[in-house]
Amino acid sequence: MTQRTEIESTLNTLLEVERFRDYGPNGLQVEGKSEVHKIVSGVTASRALIDAAIEAHADAIVVHHGLFWKGHDGRVTGWLKQRLERLLAHQINLFAYHLPLDAHPEFGNNAQFGARLKLVADARFGDQDIGFIGAPAQALTVAALGALLQYRLGRAPTVVEGDGRPIRRVAWCTGGAQGYFEAAIAAGADAYITGEISEPQAHYARETGVAFFACGHHASERFGAPALAAHVAAKFGIEHQFIDIDNPA
Template sequence: MIDRDTLHHHLNTVLEAARFKDYGPNGLQVEGRVQVSKIVSGVTASKALIEAAIEAQADAILVHHGLFWRGHDGRVTGWMKQRLALLLGHNINLLAYHLPLDAHPTWGNNAQWGERLGLAADGRFGDQDLGFIGPAPAGLTLEGLTHLVASKLVKTPTVLPGDGRPLKRVAWCSGGAQGFFEGAIAAGADVFLTGEISEPQAHCARETGVAFMACGHHASERYGVQALGAAVAQEFGLAHEFIDIDNPA
């Protein structure tokens, strides 16, 4: 068991939350009970995850996508009321870390995703150094990388093949980082992996010859939060359960 504020301070410190300019607040978003003995981790603070955490008798929920984002008008109605009512009614803490969890060199989404694909970063790029880049494993082809991603993420990626060049450098950034494609190209990548694709990336891949792979926003961000939850649970003797709420995006 750990005190809620001690857990919050530990996570803020480990993830260096204060140094990031983010789209919403990182840290404790909804205050629940003081003592925490079980954590449920998940990608997004959806109603389905909150209900599953209640069923699992969690004291705290740790997520990558929290409830509050820049641009929300602040009204507690509809889906926001439903989620908050469940959290407050069951006295459950909600802790959310967005960019800090993408960037962390060990427990972050990019570090954990890269590890599963056999990729090791030797450089960073993009806004706040969120993008990872490193050498391609020997003999890796675009076809082989496509099969590897599909196998590990259990999701078929959208692939823009570029000009078919050999893969010497691989860049990746989880989630909605399609806007980092030009930065990955400038950093020397032969292929860039992220979660989503928008209209401009197709033209950019054709015109530069650098391959682009959209692997799924949710699929590419399942690993950081569960690794962090497991690490915190082990350090403080807590129970931990990762609950994956399916999301096709």
């Protein structure tokens, strides 16, 4: 068994949570049992994930998307009440890490995503250096990169092709990071990969020639939380299970 406080301290130190300006609290969001025997990891602290963690007899959950965000008015009603009452009734600790998990050079979403594409970042870009940029082993076509993404993620990305140039520099930032596209262009990318696309990005791709790939918010962020939780579980000799709650977004 491991003390909750040991896990919390390890996670917070590893992810350097204090150096990030974020949209919500990072770290322990809901306090549960003081002793942890099993960790479940997932992308989002949804009711489905919490129910699956209860079924798996977990004492702690590690996620990327937690329960509390800036702008929430503080009332515990509806979906929030339903999630919280399950966590509290079963004394399950909830740990959530947003931007710190995106940025971590080994266990983060971007590092783990890049590893699956055999991309190694040699520079960072964007606000708080969240975005990664690097060179593939050899130049890729737009079609080849799109096929690789579909193979690795199990879904076809939305692609705006740009001018069809060979892709020698790839920038990426998982999740809802379409707003980093201009910074990726300025950093010298031939292609940018993220989770979502909004209206402006198609025009930027066509006008600058830089290809844009939107892979799905959830699909692109399935790798950081389980890598982080597996590392901590191995460190303390406790059980870990990743539970992927499907999401079309």
